[in-house]
Amino acid sequence: MKNxxxxxxxxxxxxxxxxALCYSFVSIHDLKESFDxxxxxxxxxxxxxxxxxxxxxxxxxxxxPIIKGKxxxxxxxxxxxxxxxxxxxxxxxxALSEINGQGLHALAFDxxxxxxxxxxxxxxxxxxxNFKAGILINDKDLSGKPGSNISxxxxxxxxxxxxxxxxxxxxxxxxxxVVDSIGNPTIKVWDANGKVKNAVLK
Numbered sequence: 001m002k003n004x005x006x007x008x009x010x011x012x013x014x015x016x017x018x019x020a021l022c023y024s025f026v027s028i029h030d031l032k033e034s035f036d037x038x039x040x041x042x043x044x045x046x047x048x049x050x051x052x053x054x055x056x057x058x059x060x061x062x063x064x065p066i067i068k069g070k071x072x073x074x075x076x077x078x079x080x081x082x083x084x085x086x087x088x089x090x091x092x093x094x095a096l097s098e099i100n101g102q103g104l105h106a107l108a109f110d111x112x113x114x115x116x117x118x119x120x121x122x123x124x125x126x127x128x129x130n131f132k133a134g135i136l137i138n139d140k141d142l143s144g145k146p147g148s149n150i151s152x153x154x155x156x157x158x159x160x161x162x163x164x165x166x167x168x169x170x171x172x173x174x175x176x177x178v179v180d181s182i183g184n185p186t187i188k189v190w191d192a193n194g195k196v197k198n199a200v201l202k
Contacts, residue, residue, distance in 0.1 A: 041058050041060070042056065042061040043055070047086070051086065051088045053083070053086075054084065056081050057080070057081075059077045059079040060077070062074065062079065063082065065090045066089050066090055067089055067112070067146045067147075068146075069088070069089065072146060072147070078095035078096055078104075079096045079097070080093055080096050080097075089112070091109065091110045095107075095108070101125050101126055102125060102130070103122065103123055103125050104120065104121075104122045105120065105122075106119065107119045111138075111140040112140075113141065113144055113145065113146050113147070113148065114138070114146070114147050114149040115136075118135070119134075120132070120133065130159060131158070132157070133156065133157055134155055135156070136151065136153070137153040137154075138150055138152060139169065150167075150169060151171050152171075154167075160180070161181055163176060163177060163178035164176065164177045168192075172194060173188075173190055174189065175187075175188070175189055175190075176188045187199065
């Protein structure tokens with residue numbers, strides 16, 4: 001009689017535990033909360049299949065880039081935000097980093113294998129005398145080599161010198177329009193051999 005009681009008790013306990021576990025799983029899975037403030041080291045936003053679509057991370061936990069399903073070593077470890085396509089490949093992001101005492105902030109959108117367009121700002125954290133900001137536009141490297149692109153246009157200001165440089169498909173400058181830090185404009189045109197064909201200075 002005592003054994004039957006123990007057996008029934010264990011059976012009831014097991015049933016209640018199972019129901020409680022199932023309820024907890026459903027509750028956590030469907031959990032919806034509102035927060036005024038949250039402190040985390042990394043957030044992964046995933047699709048219904050669990051594939052990363054957006055990652056927000058500190059520099060220690062930033063994931064390596066994934067191109068065509070393969071993971072590569074990241075050249076620098078910034079804090080920031082990374083965008084992914086439906087296959088989980090990196091397609092751009094926001095990077096906040098510091099290199100050799102200079103703050104570097106960049107927003108980039110990618111082709112399937114490398115950067116397509118980027119906005120950047122950079123300045124010297126120690127004295128602020130060296131600074132740079134601009135827009136970089138690249139052609140796609142049709143070889144498909146990961147991390148490879150072709151620099152075509154740069155619109156930048158650097159230490160007071162503002163300019164537009166347009167490169168040929170070989171990445172060599174062909175046209176530049178620059179206004180320096182004291183207001184002097186310069187226009188240069190290069191031929192295929194790298195010689196200046198025409199220059200205007202006023």
